Amino acid sequence: MNTRKLFITLFALVVSMIPLSAFAHKESDAYLTLRTDTTNNHVMHGQWDIALRDLDYAIGLDSRHDGAITWGEVKAQRKVIEDYALSRLQVKGDGLTCAMQPTGQKIDEHTDGAYAVILFDAVCDKNIPSKLTVVYRLMYDLDPYHRGIVTIHAGDKIAGTVLGPANPVASLNLREPERWGEFKSFVTDGIWHIWTGIDHILFLLSLLLPAVLIRRRLQPRGDGWRASAALAETSGALMALTTQPPRYRWEASPRFWPACLDVIKVVSAFSLSHSVTLSLAVLGIVHLPDRLVESGIALSVMVAALNNIYPVVHKRVWLIAFAFGFIHGLGFASALAGLQLPAGAMAASLGGFSVGVEIGQEAIVLAFLPVAYMLRKTWFYQVVLLRWGSLLIIALAAGWLMQRAFNILIPGFSAIIPN
Amino acid sequence: MNDPHEGTVDEVRRSSRCVVLRFFLFLLLLLPITLVAQTPRDAPYIPATDSVVLQLVPPRTDPRVRQFDQLRSDLSAHPQDAAKAVLLAIAYVDYGRSTGDARYLGRAMAVIQPFMATPSPPVSVMLVHATIQQSRHFFQASRDELTQILKRDPGNVQALLTLATVAMVQGDHALANKLCVDLTNDAGNFMGMICSASLRSLSGQGAQANALFSYVEDPGPKAPPAISAWIEGLMADNAARMGLADQADVHFKKALQQTPGDNFLLADYGEFLIDHGRAKEAVDLVDGDTQSDTSFLVLVTAEKALGLPKAKTDMAEMDARFQSMDQRGDHVFMREEASYLLHVEHSPKAALDLATQNWQVQRAPKDVRVYLEAALATNDPAAATPVLDFIDSTHLNDVSINPLVAQLHVLQAAAPSMTSATKRNSP
Secondary structure, three states: OOHHHHHHHHHHHHHOOHHHOOOOEOOOEEEEEEEEOOOOOOEEEEEEEEEHHHHHHHHOOOOOOOOEEEHHHHHHOHHHHHHHHHOOEEEEEOOEEEEEEEEEEEEEEEOOEEEEEEEEEEEEOOOOOOEEEEEEOOOOOOOOOOEEEEEEEEOOEEEEEEEEOOEOEEEEEOOOOOHHHHHHHHHHHHHHHHHHOHHHHHHHHHHHHHHHEEEEEOOOOOHHHHHHHHHHHHHOOHHHHOOOOOOEEEEEOOOHHHHHHHHHHHHHHHHHHHHHHHHHHHOOOOOOOHHHHHHHHHHHHHHHHHHHHOOOOOOOHHHHHHHHHHHHHHHHHHHHHOOOOOOOOHHHHHHHHHHHHHHHHHHHHHHHHHHHHHHOOOHHHHHHHHHHHHHHHHHHHHHHHHHHHHOOOOOOHHHHOOO | OOOOOHHHHHHHHHOOOHHHHHHHHHHHHHHHHHOOOOOOOOOOEOOOOOOOEEEEOOOOOOHHHHHHHHHHHHHHHOOOOHHHHHHHHHHHHHHHHHHOEOHHHHHHHHHHHHHHOOOOOOHHHHHHHHHHHHHOOOHHHHHHHHHHHHHHOOOOHHHHHHHHHHHHHHOOHHHHHHHHHHHHHHHOHHHHHHHHHHHHHHOOOHHHHHHHHHHHOOOOOOOOHHHHHHHHHHHHHHHHHOOOHHHHHHHHHHHHHHOOOOHHHHHHHHHHHHHOOOHHHHHHHHHHHOOOHHHHHHHHHHHHHHOOOHHHHHHHHHHHHHHHHHHHOOOOOHHHHHHHHHHOOOOHHHHHHHHHHHHOOOOOHHHHHHHHHHHHHOOOHHHHHHHHHHHHHHOOOOOOOHHHHHHHHHHHHHOHHHHHHHHHHOO
C-alpha cells in the first residue's frame, strides 16, 4: 500500500466513526435582534451576538496566540469587529436605506461559549415600514452552515427568521400593514419629487408665466385669418410656415378669475395626462427607456419656454401641458420604481405618490399665482421674468436635452444646475 | 475547560466581598427556575478587567493549528488546486471529529465549495463533501453522492467504507454486506474485517463479530492511536450488546487510553456506565467536559439518576442548549433529545414523537432502544411495530433491547385488535 492510499484509508477509518453519535458542539450561530423605537420612527436599535470563536476564525481575535481570548483583546479589535459584521448586514424595505452606527460593545454567554455583543443603531432615511427586509451575509464565505437567528421586536409584536449563506434574505412583517401610513409616506415622496425635480417645475412655470397676461395683436386682421390662427394654435405647426413673426404685445390680464381659470386648465390637463402614464408605467403596461423619457422631458421644457418667446399657442396652453404631461408621467414612474414598491401595497403607493405630486404642484401654483398677478403689470414681470426668464429656461433645457439625449456631460453645466 | 467567569469570581473572593458572592450564587440558583424558557440567560455585560478570559480557542502551540495555517497558505498560493483544498478540508473534518466541534464541518465545506460548484467535481472533493453530509446526519444525501462516486471509481476504498457505514446506520444491512465484500476484495482483510465485524455485531452475531475484531485489535505500532481507539470502541459496544459488561468496560478503558478526552468515546462510555448503575462514575468521567453537549447530556442524565440537587440547574441549562439547537432549525440531536425527554424530563409522549422522527433518519441500536422505551413508557405498543419488524428482519440482538421487545410483545398480545388496526393504517 503506497503512502497516499494509506492516508486515504486512515482518513476513511477516522471519519467513519462519526455517525455513531452527534457532534458535541452545535454549529455556528449568531443572534441578531432589532427593536423599533417608540419615539423615533426612523431608528431601530440592534444587538448582534456573534461567537468569539467565529470572529477569531474570520478576523483573528487571539492576538497573543495563546489560545485564550481576553476582554482586552476583544476591546482592542472593536472597530475591526464592527466593520466586519455591520458591512455584512442590510436592513431595507419600501425604498428605505439604513446606516448602521455602532453604539456599544459587550459580552454575552450563550450555551456554547462567549459571544461578542455588537450594539448598534440602524438609522434609516424614512419611517420603518410595516414590512422589513433583512439581508444577512455574515460568514457567507467561511461557513455555509452558519445561521443568523433574527428577531425583530416591533412594539409588542415579535417576528423572527433564520438566515444563512444559502438563504440570506428574508422579509418580515412588523405589524399589520398600515396602508394609511404607507400612503402618507408616499404622499411625502411625491411632494418631494416634484419640488426637487427642477425640470418639472420649470415646465409648469413656463406654461404659467403668460397666464396672467393677455396677448394683444397689434394689427388685427380679417375673419379668415382668425380661423387659420386658431388652427395654428391647436397644431403649433404654423410657426415654421409663417414668414413673418406675428406682431403682438403682452398686456396685463384685467381680471383675476380668467387668469386663474387659465392656470386651473393648465394644471388639470398636466395632472390628467401624467396620472395616466404614471399608472400605466407602474402597472407595467407601458415602458419607455429612461433616456428617451428624460430627453423628452427636457424637450418639453424647451418647447414650453419657446412658446413664451415665439407664441404659437396662447389660449390653449393647456394643450401643451396635456401633451407633454404624458412624458412627465413616465418620469414620475421611474422615480417611483426607484423607491421599491412593496408588493401588495401597489394601490397605496401609486395613489399616495400621485396625490403627493399633485399637492406639490398645487403648492407651487398657489405660491406663484398671487405674486404673478400682483407683478403682472410691471416691466420686470413682462420682460425680465417672461422674456429673459424664458430664454434662460430654453438655454437650460437645451443643455439637459444635449446631456440626456446624447448621454454626455457638458463641462460645468451639471455643476450649476443639477438634474 | 476553564470557566470564563473564573477570573471574575477570583477577584471578588480576593477582595473578600463574600456577601456579594453568596448573593450572586443565590441568584444563580434562582435564575434557572425563573428563566427556564429564556435562551440568552444573562444580560450582556462588560467584563470587569481586560485580563478576563472569555473564550478558549485552539492555541498556536497546537501542532494541528499550525498545520491548518500551513495548509491554508498552500491553498491560497494555489487556489485552483483541488488536492490542496481537499487536504485542508480533511484536516478541518478530522479536527472537528476529535474535538466534537461541528463548526469545523462548515469550515471544511466552505473550503471545497468552489470545487463542488464546477460541473464535474473531482472524486476526492465529492468524497469530502459526502463525508461532511454524513457527519451532519444527512445520510440519504451522503448515500446518493457516495453511490455516484462509486459509479465513477468502483474500487474507491474510502467511498466503500463510508457508504457501508451509512448503510449500517440506515439499517440497510443487505447493502452494507455487499459493500463489506467489495471492501475485502479491494482493500484487503483489514478493512473488510472491520466492516464485516461491525455488521455482524448489528445482526445478532456478536461472538463472530468479536472473533473478527480480535484479529484486527492490534493494528500495529505504526497505526495512529485513533484507529485502535476506534476498534476498541466498536469492541466495547459489541461486548455490551452481548451482555459482557466487564469486557466492555475493559475495551472502553483501552480506547480512552489511546485517545483521552475523545468526545464520542466519553459519551458512549458515559451512557454505558449509567446503564450499569454506575452513574457516579459517569459524573466523574464527563465532569471536566461540560462545554460539550454530548458530555453534558451524560452528566445531567447521571445527576438525575443519582437524585443530585445539581440536576435541576443543569436540566435548565440542557433545555437552553436544546432550545438553541432548535432555533437553528437543524435536527441532528433527535435521538439524544428523545432519550433526554424520556429519562430526565419524563415526557414520554414528546420522546416518542421525536424517536419516530429520528427513526426516519437513523436506525442504529441506540435509535431502536429509545424508540422502544418511549413506546413502552407511553403504553403504545402499536407505535413500536415498525421497529419490532426491523429487529425481526435484521436479527438485532442486544441485552439492553431484548427485554423491551419481550415486554412489547406481551402488550401487543394483550391488545391484538389495536395492533392490527395500526398495522393496516401504517404505510
